[in-house]
Each structure stands twice: as structure tokens, then as C-alpha cells.
Amino acid sequence: MAARKGAGVLELAVLGLLHESPMHGYELRKRLNALLGMFRAFSYGSLYPCLKQLLARGLIMEDRPEEPNVALALQSRRSKIVYKLTADGKERLQQLLTEAGPAAWEDEGFGVHFAFFSHTRADVRLRILEGRRSRLEERLEGFRAALARTRERVDSYTLELQNHGLESVEREVRWLNELIGRERAEQEKLAKSSEIDQDMPRENGR
């Protein structure tokens, strides 16, 4: 099995961004950190090796636009290597966007997967959101249990920290609830509209 772990979160992020438009590494990194800036920041030291590896695996290729002058192309080519997805790369991206497993809802991966939700199938989106929610609820539960056990002697700072953490997670759960609600509503709407097909449309307030 092994499923090829490959290059962690970066693989998806790079493939996803390159799918939207070809880019060179430096720019890629900026877009990356603009996209996920609040969660993580990647350095060149991880990005370039990743590109190299993706290239070796045939998932991306250099994108030299129509180059009439071959000699010039061979010589002048230094600095700025624009990459684009290959067919295999697109396939791989699709595959990554379709698996709704722990990799998609654990802390490291969730943000990246979410960032490309618009390229993700609706049912997969829903399962990822629900997966993350139950993951967080699980954590919440375990945490509260541990809290109950050590309740006795906690200084005020520890308490403050734990409360803040608790509230953060609860907040994310509420956020997920809202997103899940919206996703489901949309799915129902689609199901209904495809089911009707020849009946009159009806409003169902936003």
C-alpha cells in the first residue's frame, strides 16, 4: 500500500497553484504564503527541492513558451524557470483532491485542502469538513476529560491558556458547522432542481 507520502502538504499546494496558472518558484512561494499565510510559511529550502522532485516524477515540466530562437533559448536561459503541470500532474492533483482521509482534515493538511475546495467534488468537501469537525470534537472531548482529572490545582495562567485554546477550537467547530450547513443546503438544492426538471422553481431563502 504505502500510498506514497511523497512531499507532504507542499505537493498539493504546488500542484494546486500551478494548475491555476504556470509560475516560477519564487512567485510560487509568495502566492503560497499569501494563500496560507495565517497558518504556515514555507521557505525556499523546502520549495525548490519539492519542485525538483515533482519534476523528476514527471508531474510538472518547464514551461518555455513559443521560443523561435533555439540558440538563444539554450544560452540565455538562466534565472526564472516557469513550471506548469503535465497530464500526470493534473491526474495526481485530481487524485489528491479526491481522497477525503485524515491527511485532509488533520491540522497540517486541512488548510491546504480547503484552499482548493473549489476544485474539489462536493461530496468530498463535505466529508472533509465533517472529518475535521469530528476530529476537533474528539480533541475537545479528550481535553475536557483531562481537564476534569487535573482540575484541582491549576494556576490562573494555565487556566487562561486552556480556556483560550478551548474557545479557539469551539470557534472553529462553529465555523465548520456553518460551512457544513451551507454545503448541505447547496447539495439539497441541486438534488431538488435535478429531480424536478419540469416543475416550477420555488424560492428557498438563502
Next chain:
Amino acid sequence: MAARKGAGVLELAVLGLLHESPMHGYELRKRLNALLGMFRAFSYGSLYPCLKQLLARGLIMEDRPEEPNVALALQSRRSKIVYKLTADGKERLQQLLTEAGPAAWEDEGFGVHFAFFSHTRADVRLRILEGRRSRLEERLEGFRAALARTRERVDSYTLELQNHGLESVEREVRWLNELIGRERAEQEKLAKSSEIDQDMPRENGR
């Protein structure tokens, strides 16, 4: 200089917990994850090597309570090794709790440092809180700048993600603001009470 990076966050966490009371590894891990559960979870694979290393560095030692029977002690001792801080360990802990540098306010370290704030000097606490706040504000600023540049074409999911991230960080900043306010108030109160001593108090707003 080099400052001995040593064993990352774990070092502080372990020393801090052992300072409160001697413990064995297994228990240590549970307390650790109860304390920081919302932020990170450590596995045995990292904890035990860390203990081993701390032992080798002479910062902790096995805590065999009064053991009248030596022979029995030598034989039966398998499973459950209780550790406690050595004098060096206490000193090291104190040192770690006193440095108010990036290690204390970056994402990885902040939680742990905060968790032991009750053993931290008031001025160090304040500097760490302010350090973290400006770190977050910096991130906020950079993020908004990047946002402004790529504003044009962002799909609704990306937007949703970025908003959520933004709000999370803003929320943490507000939390820090409150904590800083409290810290300062307390410090002023202390300063005032020690300053007066024989005169009447005078207001000096903020």
C-alpha cells in the same frame, strides 16, 4: 554563542512539569498533553529520548524515594522510573523561563512558555506577551498586504479560509491585549504600593 538549542519545546515542558512534581515518563506525557492538548500532542517517541538526553545532561535524575532494601531496589527495578529535577535542572529551567526571545513568542514555543508563566518574572511575562502580539500584528500586516495584491481573483473558499485565519489571529491579538492590560495594571499597582510607603498616592493615567 549558539545558545544550545537542545531539545526544542520539550525541554522546557518537561523541566517545568517535573519542577511541579516528580513523575515518570508515561504520566509526564499525559500531563503534557493535558496541559497543551489544544496546541500539540507529543508522542513517546519524542518524550523518552528527551528524558534520556536530559538525564545525560544532568538536568534530571531518577527519584528513588527512601529505599531501605538495596538488594530489592536493584532487582525489582523495572518499569516506572520517576524523574526529578537536579540543581542544574532547576537552574536551567530558571534560565529558560527568563529569556524573552523569539523562542518564547513564536508559534511553537509560546504555549509552553505561557503555561509556566506563574513561575516567570513579571517583566519577562510582559515582554513575551508583547513580543507575541507584535509578531502576530506583523503577520496580520503582511497578510493584508498580500491580500491586497492578489485581491482580484480569489474564489469564495479561499476567501472564507483567509477570513477565518484573519479573525483567529485578530482574536488572539485581542486576547493578548487584555492579558497585557492586566499585567500592566498589576505591575503599576505593585510599583505604586512600594513607592508610596509614606506619602499619599497620586494618579498618573495609564
Next chain:
DNA sequence: TTCGTCATGTAATGGGTTACATGATTAC
């Protein structure tokens, strides 16, 4: 012509995880 930023890369290192292997203790 020099400085800042854009741009690409590599080597050493690091902190941590997973998976594995093992043994003791407790509860049933």
C-alpha cells in the same frame, strides 16, 4: 557601480513521528 530585490539552488541539521519491540500490572 553598487545596492536591493528577484531568483535558484544545496548541505547540514533538526525536531518530531510512526512503527515496532518488549515487559509489568491490573481487572476480569
Next chain:
DNA sequence: GTAATCATGTAACCCATTACATGACGAA
């Protein structure tokens, strides 16, 4: 007596970072 949990440990690996080295290019 056996299953679950407590308890300790190791080895292989992984993803990413830091620090470094290099060079092109535009603006002052």
C-alpha cells in the same frame, strides 16, 4: 490465564528549516 492498560524504549524516516552560495537585473 488472558486481555487491556501501563510503562519504557529504539530505529527508520520525514518534512521542513537554516544557513549558505550564487547569479541576474533594474534603479539610484
